[in-house]
Amino acid sequence: MRVPRYWRSIPFKYRLAGWRCNHCGTFHRNKPVVCKRCGSKDFAETELPKTGKLIAYTIVKFAPKEFSEIAPYAIGLIELDDGTRIVSQLTDFREEELREGMRVEAVFRRIRVNGEQGVIEYGFKFRPVTT
Amino acid sequence: MAEAAVKALEDAGVSALNSIYVGNMLGEVLQEQAHLGTLLAEEIGLVGVPAYRVEAAEASGAAALYAGVLDILSGGSDAVLVVGGEKLSDGLAEEVSSALMMSQRQEYEGFIGAEFYSLNALLYKLYIKRYGNGDGVAMFPVISHEHAAGVAHAQYPFKLNLEKVLSSPFVAEPLRRMEISGIGDGAAAIVLISERLAEKIKSPKAEIYVASATDYLTPFERENPLRFQSLSMAVNKVLNISKVDRDRIDFVELHDATSIMAAISMESSGFAEAGQAAKLVKRGEYGLNGSLPCNTFGGLKARGHPIGATALYQVSEAHLQLTGQAGKNQIDSAEIGLTQSLGGVAATAFVTLMKKV
Numbered sequence: 001m002r003v004p005r006y007w008r009s010i011p012f013k014y015r016l017a018g019w020r021c022n023h024c025g026t027f028h029r030n031k032p033v034v035c036k037r038c039g040s041k042d043f044a045e046t047e048l049p050k051t052g053k054l055i056a057y058t059i060v061k062f063a064p065k066e067f068s069e070i071a072p073y074a075i076g077l078i079e080l081d082d083g084t085r086i087v088s089q090l091t092d093f094r095e096e097e098l099r100e101g102m103r104v105e106a107v108f109r110r111i112r113v114n115g116e117q118g119v120i121e122y123g124f125k126f127r128p129v130t131t
Numbered sequence: 132m133a134e135a136a137v138k139a140l141e142d143a144g145v146s147a148l149n150s151i152y153v154g155n156m157l158g159e160v161l162q163e164q165a166h167l168g169t170l171l172a173e174e175i176g177l178v179g180v181p182a183y184r185v186e187a188a189e190a191s192g193a194a195a196l197y198a199g200v201l202d203i204l205s206g207g208s209d210a211v212l213v214v215g216g217e218k219l220s221d222g223l224a225e226e227v228s229s230a231l232m233m234s235q236r237q238e239y240e241g242f243i244g245a246e247f248y249s250l251n252a253l254l255y256k257l258y259i260k261r262y263g264n265g266d267g268v269a270m271f272p273v274i275s276h277e278h279a280a281g282v283a284h285a286q287y288p289f290k291l292n293l294e295k296v297l298s299s300p301f302v303a304e305p306l307r308r309m310e311i312s313g314i315g316d317g318a319a320a321i322v323l324i325s326e327r328l329a330e331k332i333k334s335p336k337a338e339i340y341v342a343s344a345t346d347y348l349t350p351f352e353r354e355n356p357l358r359f360q361s362l363s364m365a366v367n368k369v370l371n372i373s374k375v376d377r378d379r380i381d382f383v384e385l386h387d388a389t390s391i392m393a394a395i396s397m398e399s400s401g402f403a404e405a406g407q408a409a410k411l412v413k414r415g416e417y418g419l420n421g422s423l424p425c426n427t428f429g430g431l432k433a434r435g436h437p438i439g440a441t442a443l444y445q446v447s448e449a450h451l452q453l454t455g456q457a458g459k460n461q462i463d464s465a466e467i468g469l470t471q472s473l474g475g476v477a478a479t480a481f482v483t484l485m486k487k488v
Contacts, residue, residue, distance in 0.1 A: 001237055009238040029239060036347070056260070058252035058303040060244065064229035067244035075249040075303070077257075077351055085351045087245045087253070100260075111243060123242065 003119055013123035016048040016086075016106060027084050050106040051129065052080035057090060057098055066112050078104055078126055092127035103129040132167075132216035132318040133174040135440075139320035140175075140212065144334045149208035151182035154195030154215035155439035158184075160230045161221045171214060188234035188474030189388065191215065192319070193343075193442035193481030199323050200341045209328040215444075216318035217437040227314050234475040236348055248311060248389065250350060250476050252303035255391040258357055258406075265305060267409025269296045271385075271393040271425075272310050272432045274418050278460060279429025284444070286315045286435030310390035310432075317437030319444040335454035338486040339446070342368035348478045359399040361480035362471060366400045369484045375467055377401050380484075382424040382452060382462055384445035384470040386477075387431045396471060397425070424462050427452060442472035446483055453487045 011017040012029040019028045023040035027048065034041055055077040063071035074090035090098070091109055104126040111123045132153070140146065153167045164170070168182030187194035192215030199213040219227050232241040240250065259265045276291035291309060299309035323339070324332055344364035350356040370377060383402065387393035397408035402423060411417065417425040428434050428448045431441060449468040451457040457465075470483040 001242070005238060009242075013238075013242065056253045056256040058249050058256065058306075059301070060246065060249045060303050061300065062228065062248065062302045063225060064232055064244060064246050065223070065225035066229060068225050070244075073244060075243070075245045075253070077253045087240060087243070087250070087349075087351060089243045089245075100256075121242070125243075 001114060001121075003117060006114070006119065006121055014108065016050065016124060018046060018048070019043040020046040048084055048086070049081040052078045052104060052126075054090075054098070054100055054102050054104050054126075055079050055085070056100055059095070066114070074098070076104070076126060089125040090127065091125040097128060105129050132171055132214050132320070135216070135318040135320040136171065136175045136212060136214045139214075139322050142334060143322035143324070144332060145210050145322050145324065148177060148180050148210050148212050150199075150202055151177065151180055151212045151214065152195040152199045152202075153182065153184045153439075154192030154213070154443065155184055155217060156186060156188060156191045157217060157219070157230050157438065160233070161226070162218060187479050187481070189231075189386075189438050190442065190472040190474035190479045190481050191439045193472030193483070195439075196321070196442060196446060196483065197341050197343055197481055200339060203323050203325050209325040211323040212320065213323060213443060214318065214320040215440040215442060217439040218316045219314045219437060220316050224314060234478075240349065247476070248306055249303045251389040251391050252306045254350060254356060254395070254476070255305050258391060258394065259305065261357065262406030262409070265409075266293070266297065267413040268390045268394045269293060269307070269310055270409070270412040271387055271390040272296050274412060275387060275426045275430040275432040275434075278419060278427055279433030281459065282428050282434065285429045285433055286313060286317070287429070287433045291433075306389060306391065312388050312431040312436035315435045315437050317435055317440040317444070319440045319447050321443055321446055321450070335450075335456065336488050337450050337453040338488050340369050340373040340484045341481065342366075342372060343479070343481045344368065345480075346478050348475060350476045357395060357405065359395055359473070359477035359480065361477055362396055362399045362473065362482070363401070365480040365482040366469070366471075369469070369482045373484045373486065375484060375486070380423070380467050380469050381465045382427055382449075382468050384427070384449055384468065385425050385430055386441075386471050386473040387426060388436060388473070392473065392477065393425075393430075395477075396473070399477075400469075400471070419460065419462055427457065427460050427462060442470065442481065442483075445470035445472065446485070449483070449485045453485055
């Protein structure tokens with residue numbers, strides 16, 4: 001991904017920030033023109049909750065080239081505390097402790113070093129909440 | 132692509148064309164080549180004929196076909212060539228995987244490495260959780276390989292038993308290596324003609340109807356990720372247009388890029404209740420002698436999935452079935468066939484219904 005495109009989506013990648021439709025409540029990562037679900041043009045800036053529960057997860061063994069240096073890695077489907085579902089990499093876990101339904105929280109991490117342009121990209125991953 | 136195109140034209144007995152449509156997804160990335168329509172026209176000695184490429188991720192070939200059918204339906208064209216092709220082996224496996232992430236949102240799934248198979252694995256887990264039947268899903272590659280055995284144009288023309296599928300390594304748990312289509316090269320081509328021209332053409336013909344629909348790119352933003360709404364809508368549309376009842380369909384060419392997509396596709400198309408496709412495939416209902424044969428030449432899993440070519444292989448195979456040219460893969464009294472092509476995790480669906488004439 002080229003640097004300008006990476007920069008444009010930093011608010012979501014760094015802070016889980018975006019826009020919520022004031023009519024139907026749908027969350028949008030990128031600034032919407034119209035709501036993808038109800039067509040409304042009325043939005044408020046928002047940030048998603050940083051905690052939720054793990055719905056399902058998988059371990060990627062066959063990684064795309066940008067991720068081959070960190071493979072195998074885990075991808076989780078997470079339901080945040082407001083009900084929004086997102087996919088994220090999981091981190092800071094031992095595989096045997098992962099279970100569906102467990103509490104997870106967002107942390108800021110290095111995601112990848114990007115291709116020829118060599119930019120180090122950052123974003124969130126989720127990790128188990130330690131009690 | 133040129134070889135497939137010339138074969139199709141010779142087989143059809145058509146030499147004058149109104150237009151050419153090319154289906155291809157990754158030529159710009161893996162071959163750094165755009166402008167494939169005009170390039171192909173030149174390669175097959177048809178400079179002068181309008182030609183361009185159509186792209187819709189893994190459904191690019193079907194999108195080209197759709198454009199070709201609309202061209203004929205517009206009344207402006209009598210003969211159209213549709214060619215699909217992809218040369219994935221120019222890339223390393225991890226480069227192909229990376230390129231295929233372009234079907235998802237690059238600034239979201241692509242950014243975190245949530246590639247196609249990881250999304251399929253999550254769907255697979257949800258499916259097992261809701262319905263059980265995990266090992267039933269893994270029967271889809273078994274029937275596809277059963278049908279591909281001995282097929283000259285298949286990439287993997289051999290049988291594969293369930294034990295082998297279930298002992299192959301995970302790509303992304305619970306999805307295993309033998310439940311996904313391989314990386315390969317290929318090209319396929321078909322010739323579309325108008326009803327007006329059909330009277331003059333002697334070669335074997337079939338009637339064709341197309342429909343398409345879209346869904347949210349990310350499966351987990353859909354109300355029910357275990358239903359491919361795009362496919363459901365497209366199937367209903369094509370049944371409507373062709374005035375065919377679902378139970379009159381004799382065979383289906385599925386988009387089995389993964390086993391779980393095959394299962395969800397059968398359910399979303401209305402051929403099985405939710406959670407039942409895995410049971411039906413296990414019972415042998417989708418074999419060549421079953422109640423609804425699927426992937427009669429091996430589908431994406433065994434015949435192969437060279438992206439842009441795939442949908443045109445499906446349509447060519449359906450044509451062989453409907454014109455009695457399917458050889459050892461011939462199913463009895465094939466009169467109506469359905470082919471399905473999906474882009475991304477079924478964010479795009481194209482379906483084709485073909486009738487014997």
